[in-house]
Amino acid sequence: MIDYIERLNEDYRFCEGLKACMNCGMCTAICPAAAVFDYDPRKICQIMQKRDNALTEQLLASDMIWYCGQCIGCRTRCPRNNTPGYIIQALRKVSLQTGLYLKSAEGRKQIKIAKTVGENLLTKGYCVDIDLVKPEMHPEQGPMWEWVYANRESVCNRCGGNYHGDGAGAQRKLSDETKKELFAILRETGGESLIRKIQNAE
Amino acid sequence: MIESSQWHKYQKEIPDGPFFFVRSCIRQTFSMGAEAMLQKILKEYLGLKVYEDPRHTCCTGIAYHTDIVPIETSMTVIARQFSLMNEMGYEHLLVSCITSFGMYNEILALWKEYPEKLEEARKNLYKATGRTFEVPKSVIHTSDIIYKYRNELAAKMKYKLVDCNTGEPLRMADHVGCHYAKIFPMKGVGGAEFPQVLSGLAEPWGARWIDYTERRHCCGFGFRHYLLQENRGYSITHSKIKFESLAPHNPDLIVTNCPGCNMFLDRWQYTIAEMEGRTYDKFGHGIPVVSYEELAALLLGENPWDIGLQMHQVQLETLMDKIGIPYDESKKYLGKDGEYIGKPDTPEILLV
Numbered sequence: 094m095i096d097y098i099e100r101l102n103e104d105y106r107f108c109e110g111l112k113a114c115m116n117c118g119m120c121t122a123i124c125p126a127a128a129v130f131d132y133d134p135r136k137i138c139q140i141m142q143k144r145d146n147a148l149t150e151q152l153l154a155s156d157m158i159w160y161c162g163q164c165i166g167c168r169t170r171c172p173r174n175n176t177p178g179y180i181i182q183a184l185r186k187v188s189l190q191t192g193l194y195l196k197s198a199e200g201r202k203q204i205k206i207a208k209t210v211g212e213n214l215l216t217k218g219y220c221v222d223i224d225l226v227k228p229e230m231h232p233e234q235g236p237m238w239e240w241v242y243a244n245r246e247s248v249c250n251r252c253g254g255n256y257h258g259d260g261a262g263a264q265r266k267l268s269d270e271t272k273k274e275l276f277a278i279l280r281e282t283g284g285e286s287l288i289r290k291i292q293n294a295e
Numbered sequence: 296m297i298e299s300s301q302w303h304k305y306q307k308e309i310p311d312g313p314f315f316f317v318r319s320c321i322r323q324t325f326s327m328g329a330e331a332m333l334q335k336i337l338k339e340y341l342g343l344k345v346y347e348d349p350r351h352t353c354c355t356g357i358a359y360h361t362d363i364v365p366i367e368t369s370m371t372v373i374a375r376q377f378s379l380m381n382e383m384g385y386e387h388l389l390v391s392c393i394t395s396f397g398m399y400n401e402i403l404a405l406w407k408e409y410p411e412k413l414e415e416a417r418k419n420l421y422k423a424t425g426r427t428f429e430v431p432k433s434v435i436h437t438s439d440i441i442y443k444y445r446n447e448l449a450a451k452m453k454y455k456l457v458d459c460n461t462g463e464p465l466r467m468a469d470h471v472g473c474h475y476a477k478i479f480p481m482k483g484v485g486g487a488e489f490p491q492v493l494s495g496l497a498e499p500w501g502a503r504w505i506d507y508t509e510r511r512h513c514c515g516f517g518f519r520h521y522l523l524q525e526n527r528g529y530s531i532t533h534s535k536i537k538f539e540s541l542a543p544h545n546p547d548l549i550v551t552n553c554p555g556c557n558m559f560l561d562r563w564q565y566t567i568a569e570m571e572g573r574t575y576d577k578f579g580h581g582i583p584v585v586s587y588e589e590l591a592a593l594l595l596g597e598n599p600w601d602i603g604l605q606m607h608q609v610q611l612e613t614l615m616d617k618i619g620i621p622y623d624e625s626k627k628y629l630g631k632d633g634e635y636i637g638k639p640d641t642p643e644i645l646l647v
Contacts, residue, residue: 105409106366125533145412162517162529163360164473165397169480169487180344185362202523203363208349210522211363220357221320223327230524233531235565240628240639247630252328253335261347263323263330271350274375277423284355284368291363 097149100187101141110179114138120167120177132160134167134177143178153188159199189287195294203291211288218267218275223249304398305476305486309443310433313344315385317376319392320353322554326586326609328603329554330391331589333437340451340595341444345389348379356394360518370412371419378420378428387433389440394554397474399434402484406430406439434482436475438552442484442492442586445499448611453596455501456548459619465547467502468582469493470537470560472553473513487511493550493587500594502547509540514556521559542575548614549584560584565608568645579646593620598605610647 101107120134122128127134139159140148152158161181168176185194194200210220217224228239241248245264246256255262267275279285314337322329333640337343354374358364381386390396406413420426441448442483456465471490476483482532488511507578520526537560541549551557564581568574575582584607585593592602593611604611605627615622630636641647 105405109408125515125517128536129529129532137408159519162513162515162520164513164517165478166473166511166513169477182362186365189362202519202526203361205583206361206519206522207363210358210361214353214355214358214364219320219353220355221324223324223354224562226324233527233566234562235645236640236642237565237606237608238562240637241606244630247632247634247636248603248606249327250631251629252601254323254327259347259349263318263327267352268350271352273350274424274426275372275624278371278375278419279364279368280317281419282365282368283421284358284364284373287365288363289356 094146094150095191097146097153097187098144098184100190101183104183104186106179107183110176110183111138111141112175113173114142114175115173117172119170119172120175123166123170125164125166126160126162130160132157134161137177137180137184138175150193152193153184153193154196156197156199156201157193158184158188159197159202189291204294207288207291211292215276215279215285215288218272223264299582305480305483305489307439307482308433309435309439309483310387311343311443312387313346313385314381314387314389314435315383315431316345316347316389317351317354317391317395318347319395319554320357321394321558322391325558325606326554326589326603327606328585328601329588332592332597332602333391335597336448336588336591336595341447343440345480346383347384348383350379351376354392354395354398356392356398357518359398360394361522362519366405367415367419368601370405371423373399373402374416374420374428375424375426377431378424378426379430380431388431388434389437390434391437391554392596393436393472393474394555396434396436396610397478400479403430403434404479436492436552438475438587439484441591442495445496446597448591449499452594454594454618454620456497456618457501458617464501464503465617466505466545467497468505468507468541468544468546468549469510469575470549470556472551472556475552493552496550496587496590505544505546507540507544509537512537512540513551514559514613516555516559516565525530530559531563531566534559535567538564538567538575538582545577546582547617548584550589551584552588554586557586559582561607561609565642565645567595569643572644574645576613578613579644580613581645582593583607583609583611583614585611585614600629608642609645
């Protein structure tokens with residue numbers, strides 16, 4: 094079995110996130126994810142505090158680590174300066190490295206994110222881009238967004254923007270030289286390979 | 296304002312520039328006029344020096360918080376922004392996005408605590424781009440600047456947040472983005488528990504600030520949860536928690552400093568109205584949601600349609616009518632060359 098605890102200990106977020114949990118439950122009380130999912134950040138701290146490799150493997154393959162919304166409000170309130178949200182980030186990293194995320198339904202949803210946000214970052218250089226927010230995928234955006242989306246160049250430029258233009262301004266196109274540098278960073282630091290690995294996991 | 300004295304220490308030094316400005320990919324998508332208007336306010340109304348380098352990029356914060364890129368990628372992209380800033384001779388970074396603001400603060404804290412990660416960023420950046428960098432003297436959120444100059448701006452404003460018919464102050468609620476101060480409370484004006492960065496605008500701009508139980512609750516973005524269509528129940532639930540907490544206080548407006556929160560608190564009011572027939576004001580229009588720079592521009596007398604206020608789903612006319620701000624409805628749906636480009640459909644429940 095992989096030594097998951099050793100891998101987690103290599104991540105500063107795990108070390109900073111879990112100091113000494115006294116099981117008070119403050120994090121769970123204020124956690125938005127705990128309010129809507131079968132999720133309990135206190136339980137995450139309790140499991141990880143045991144440093145049990147088999148239990149950790151179960152956690153890495155479960156839905157539970159994918160419920161956190163990373164508001165990081167737990168960091169503010171913990172009386173012992175733990176940050177369950179950081180522990181979650183470290184657990185997700187190991188789950189993605191080892192492929193255990195594919196064993197959970199919530200984990201497998203990473204594939205969709207890699208295909209949307211990830212693809213956008215690898216091609217346009219933006220995580221979020223107006224062209225990606227298609228009204229048919231976003232009914233909650235309302236009829237106003239349908240109008241904005243249909244007229245995005247005109248509306249953007251009326252408000253001082255620079256839709257797909259050269260130079261500065263909202264919605265500007267990144268120059269070839271800028272994209273070359275950004276994409277080189279994504280390659281050099283493992284960002285591109287992680288996105289591609291998740292995209293191709295199906 | 297209810298405040299604990301211990302939170303008075305959560306104040307920060309806010310320089311007066313010159314600033315190296317970095318955009319928000321969310322704000323430039325959903326509030327396309329806001330950052331242009333912000334720059335106009337800083338440059339033309341306050342005389343500050345602000346530079347936007349077209350070579351800067353997305354900080355990768357959304358990819359980082361959805362776990363599809365490692366922190367090594369984000370810290371190197373951020374190192375490149377610093378390199379550009381150094382190259383152009385600036386020392387103060389001015390950040391439009393709250394997610395980005397959290398990212399910059401986190402990376403700087405990481406490098407301070409773990410100097411080997413700073414060296415790794417230097418090595419990665421040089422290998423990928425040939426660039427070197429030094430860290431900035433300060434990282435400031437754009438709402439910090441508006442807060443700092445709130446009184447100077449108030450003196451230049453044509454309008455106040457006052458009901459033009461009754462003379463009563465309007466009731467202003469605030470919502471501060473989670474990553475403004477919940478990760479690093481010392482980096483936010485008033486910290487995480489008693490944030491002043493928006494509530495502090497109320498009095499000088501004429502309003503009465505109203506507290507509400509769920510003031511500090513997340514808007515519900517939840518990164519992956521909103522980006523995954525099937526998980527959006529998470530997102531709308533938390534905005535609804537906030538609206539239910541707010542409604543008894545009869546707010547005239549909600550002011551935000553996070554581009555995502557600004558959009559969610561606007562759009563989810565539409566969605567809740569269409570799903571449940573519930574609106575959160577007395578007359579069925581919803582509660583107007585504006586960012587600090589949209590509000591400042593409106594009160595300074597800028598044309599609401601140049602600010603981009605027509606792009607809000609909860610329309611701003613009710614707020615402008617209360618204040619007595621004139622607007623030309625016939626110019627609301629004009630394109631960049633003054634041509635009429637059609638108008639949006641009308642929601643079934645939410646009044647526009």
